Amino acid sequence: MGNDRVCLFLMSYPLQARLKILGRADVLLPGEAPELAQAVRPQGAGAVERLLRIRVEGYDWNCPQHITPRYTEEEFREALGMGGVPAP
Secondary structure, X not given: OXXXXXXXXXXXXXXXXXXXXXXXXXXXXXXXXXXXXXXHOOOOOOOOOOEEEEEEEEXXXXXXXXXXXXXXXXXXXXXXXXXXXXXX
């Protein structure tokens, strides 16, 4: 509650790519930003309870050298029980 700094690591193991996003976040109730709450609500989903807004201050694409692919897409789909579902 006393520190608004955030860091997100977005990984793509198949592509061996990693994006690091640095920023500051604040929590909003839907009534404080009704347009934003409506925009992020998936169609047919329930009500939005709260929003996390991140003001991006920096980003970095990290070197793929140390990103070890652990599983193939087929192994991952099998683990999720999606073995027979074709990839998008």
